[in-house]
Amino acid sequence: MLTPGNEAELADIILGARGPLCIQGGGTRGLGVGGAVLSTAGLSGIELYEPGALTLVVKSGTPLTEVDKLLAAENQRLAFEPMDHRGLLGADGEPTIGGVIAANVSGPRRIQAGAARDHLLGVRFVDGSGQAVKNGGRVMKNVTGYDLVKLMCGAHGTLGVLTDVSLKVLPEPECSGTLVWHGLGWTAALKVFCEALKSPYDVTGAGRLPPVSGTKSKTVIRVEGFEDSVKDRLKALRKLFADLRPDEQMIEAERNTQVWRSLRDAKPFHGTAGDVWRTSVKPTDMVKVTGQGEFEHVVDWGGGLIWSLVPEGVDFRQKLAEVPGHATLVRANAETRARLGVFQPQPGPLAALSEKLRRGFDPRGILNPGLMG
């Protein structure tokens, strides 16, 4: 394993590489690409944290738990609520902030607060030629030149290896509250999502957990903020759903954390057999994906994100047929991943642009080769 301790060492390793490199943060997602493992473990540490400016600059290999702990001490957090893949993939290791950013990992709050890419203010990275590059900075508004920050977020390391990321952080709200409906079907759940998200009550989560061992499905809506405000808005939402009454209201911190973590991490699929697909669609198209009742699904983002548990080797993308969006194969064996591809192939012109960008930043094609296309 290659473990550079700073940017210069990383640049030397990439420059001197004679073959593919598999870039690894905490190794919790098991990328399944070949090559020498290049770990960011040696690039760890907090560089700057200004709670009053809502900004954090941190080295890419820093464990996420360290970031969370630092922010929690100031009652702040990463608002995009990154998921923890370990349970779903049966992996161990410590998720790193660099891994989260490279994969644009975002949780239930994505519908209100945005994705990881929306909170990323700046990056430093070393590209496939061993050249160190910076882009963006540590201020919230910055339109100076092209936004390579966005391009790097979600590039899964194929354009460069991140060394530093700067992030916008947000206050941790005083309180969370959740309304729960038991046993709603897909159409009713979608109606709940749409009505809640069309309301002025600033909903920060909208999802559905499938029935588990005897319990009914749970459709959940979340609001966050100061306690009085949360209670007011839960009341207003209950009024809004006079015809489709919620069965339960939760404001206890622990129960809220539990249910939203389950949704965030697709917990009902932990330890199950079968492949797991993650599909992104227009929220009202959710019923086209879940409708046939053929598979089990966990739904997030008000219907816009669908986790599906599918028998091994089945090409779930074929089921989507004409539904606009895309499906990622998150959990499967190596043979299935190789056969179906982890990421949905893009239409020709976009695939060509992406390929040229990758070739521009990584002319030798050594950074996580083949992962994205």
Next chain:
Amino acid sequence: MEMPSPNPAILARKSALAARLLAVLPSDAVIQDAAETRAYECDALTAYRCPPLLAVLPRSTQEVSDVLRICHEEGVPVVPRGAGTSLAGGALPTADCVILGVARMNEVLETDYENRVIRVQTGRTNLSVSGAVEEEDFFYAPDPSSQLACAIAGNIAMNSGGAHCLKYGVTTNNLLGVTMVMMDGSVVEIGGAHLDAGGLDLLGIICGSEGQLGVVTEATLRILRKPEGARPVLIGYDSNEVAGACVSDIIKAGVLPVAIEFMDRPCIQACEAFAKAGYPMCEALLIIEVEGSEAEIEHQLGLITEIARAHNPVELREAGDADEAARIWLGRKSAFGAMGQINDYMCLDGTIPVTSLPFVLRRIGEMSKEFGLDVANVFHAGDGNMHPLILFDANRPGDLETCEAFGAEILKLCVEAGGCLTGEHGVGVEKRDLMLHQYDAADLEAQLKVKDVFDPKWLLNPAKVFPLSVTASRRGVVLAAE
């Protein structure tokens, strides 16, 4: 301002080019008369002007595609133009370019409240996007101060922000999909009504690329339900440091206002003389707005005023009703007009870490004395986006040059303080030559590679964003091929 010299071979082919464009566009969509092309000689950065060779005003994606295909074949540079409100010269023509204006493409194509998105043609103005969804109490969040006039096309090109971006983000955070015409005339669809487009974040790189990667003709935008209400509070302090500390404490306390506006004494004086909003005369004025339900507004304002009082304000004024709220905003909203009344001014928009505010304001004050020009400061304090307004007299020889030199020093100061050259206006031509103060050659090379991919012949808005010396060899490829 140095611009590339026009290519004589292109100038000589004007009528042949016009004829080709007229073959694919209606006759009223091709503007070639010198008196009429003059209307496109500049944008809102009026200090620099140059009439284009031709201007075209297509009405559809197909027509945009035809125009770009022809210009690509002819090797003619194209400068895309939204509403021409750029303060950075983003739409400044060269004499050998075709201006491609999208103003006639202003339809709403689809409004979808269930999925909270709207699809529009990009010539539509920012405010009229909100206008189209107002009946259902929805709005489009990014709110640049030119929102009455500016077009979505320009908002996407410049990744425009506004006063409310602390809570709602800027254009890139509210853009879900685009139809974009590439320089060779091919049309690509990226993203849609789903939340994340697949593959590399091409939307992210297109937004803010200042019309250099393609011409976006249609956009899917996120719309949001309006909050139940909003209310501002006005707080005056006798020093910038204390006002800065107050802002920092409010944010640390977990309150996230939708807007925190900051004005310094020269700005307060000018606004007061112009709008008579009843502002207190002090060193620093904050206008902080919160939103939500009545109870929520009360609660947040309670926390804010408690923190503000701890810093001993010279004035603290809560809005009791809508009228009082409007009066609090009145002076701030007329700040630019007020400045225009008393002087010519140059408006900068560098961003700094909010913690550097007192230092940067002090330095600007010192530099004001050195350059002999007054500065008024008004800015979005929550996100550190400054708007120093340098006052000068355009009729006094040398004043504009002094003003530009002073402006450049302020922007360098922003970078030194850990910030950037531009927070929302874009680089355009105005800040092009300062780019090497923020980025080194390798940083810029990485950006140029992106343009190489989207526009290999470097024909789209080629003289913007990057110092001409840095892009010369790339732009030269085209010239050499002529």
